[in-house]
Amino acid sequence: MKILLIEDEAALSDSILTYLREEGHTCELATDFRSAGLKADIYDYDCVVVDITLPGGSGLEIISDLKKKGSEAGIIIISAKNSLDDKISGLDLGADDYLTKPFHLSELNSRIKSIIRRRTFKGSKEITFQEISIVPEEMIVNVHHKPVVLTKKEFDLLIYFISNQNRVITKESIAEHLWGDDMDSADSFDFIYSHIKNLRKKLLEKGSEDYIQTVYGIGYKFAKK
């Protein structure tokens, strides 16, 4: 997938690019308003990740230009301002999502994938990981073609895991992914643990291998052993 990252902070864009490239995406970087506008105008991307405050202009303008052009690209805003106004105006312009800095790379990755899924495959694409297959739109999970009944949270958790497969995922990012910002993460770790326990149990019962590994002190990793 082709992704354009518009971000002026070099250290931050470095990390994002590294993470996304390891996912197999083709990523390009624009560090200011002018070059971002040029790139967005010339090339077609599957997803554009855009910072609002840029040297030379506002990321919001780039979004409206993209939309005027009729671009099919999914758009994610990343902003240091947790401002409701920015969020609303961004989403009104046609952005798909809004992430406040600092965010978890795993969260950004999972949102990019979800947007690409929705935009490119109209949500009908099956996600598969070994013997597990998921139809996100219909909330169906099969292991060896046998359905597994999951709760909404367990389902979200599984998709989050698979989106960030082979990556170490922190407890904090899981907590925020499932609960949003207003949840005191430390309080919900225990709760996450029980969700993961249930998810693992349900998958194992249907004959799946155990892919959920605990990473000491940090969180989890969803990977084939």
Add this chain to the structure above:
Amino acid sequence: MKLLSKTNRYYITAALIVFLIGTGVCYFLLTRIMNEEVNEQLHTKAAAIKSDLDVMETIPEHFISPGDGASIKLYCNCTPSSTPEYLRDTTIYSADAKEDLTYRKYTFYYTPKRAEKQVSTYLITIKKALFEEDDLLIAIGKAMFFLFALLLLVMFEVNRRISKKLWKPFYESISRVEEFTVSQGDVLIFSPSGIQEFDELNHVLYEMTRKISEDYHSLKDFSENASHEIQTPLAIIKTKLELLMQAEGLKEAQLKLISDAYESAGRLSKLNQALILLTRIGNKQFSETKIVKFDELIRARLTHFKELIDHKGLVLDLNLQGGPEKEMNPALADILLSNLLGNAIKHNHPGGNMTIRTNKDEISISNTGVSVAQDPTHFFERFRKGDASSDSLGLGLAIVKQICEESGIVASYSYQEGIHTLLLKFQSASS
């Protein structure tokens, strides 16, 4: 002590001293004048007697012992070598007045100038009653006292009226300053009073409040900007650590280090976000309002928390009796309830109780939990935690308080027999 009573006190002291000196001076002047007057009268009389003796052949009987206290005695039929004269004060008991009266006696010798050979010299004594000094003193004292009292009375009244009028602009300024709140962002502007001192005071107050407002706002802007600027480096730290933990072959000890650093960066970022939120509420950046139906909101929030409540095995007692409906910012109402419900879950013990009651003017959220040693009045302050070792930020209730203050809700906390209760009082529902 009021300024008026203070000045009055000084006035009274000064007036008292002046009047005492005045009484003394009056007394001495009057006695002196009267003394001179008596002496003069005695001398006049003596002169009259002398001229009478000059023309008279013999001294008439009534002249020898005249009723007015004069006496003329034949001294000798010669011309004394010296004819001394003297003035002397004596006290004579008066049967009429039944007291001793003071007289001035003038005694002198006189040889009439007649064309006779036989020269007689007379010893003449005349006297005159003196005004009694005690009486004089009392009279002067009375007069002075009356004047003094009159002066004070007039002075008090005049002072009272003047100060009422003169100090009016001063009291106006004071009440303006009392109403001044820096967070409202306004500057005190006074109308000119026409009195230089007060105008100077007003000007200083104006300059001061302007400076305070300015500093306050620049500080506010600064803290908001600083908080935003902090977010970017934090984002960098977090993403770098996230990348680092993806590295192959990390040992447990290294993972622990990364995890601790990551956790702290996360905490810092949450803290920062909470502070930004507090600043933004204070800056009135949540100005859009609509009618918030709190019963509905509570139900919606509880759905969000339901799994967590179930997970902790809490027994929920929900008693919604047509809760408040208030015009306020919906985002703030949401944060308010999330914080309160989150607290009631977080500070509860597993299997505890959680009670939510509402009526038209109140929402009460209570939960079981361990008692806290701290003074409940400090609960709403920033960075106050019931348990110092807890990893909560200590900003939750500060945010609650700030939202309540902005929205005209009164929040209070109480603890009784193992139950923590947070009560929200809505002054006027749906106003």
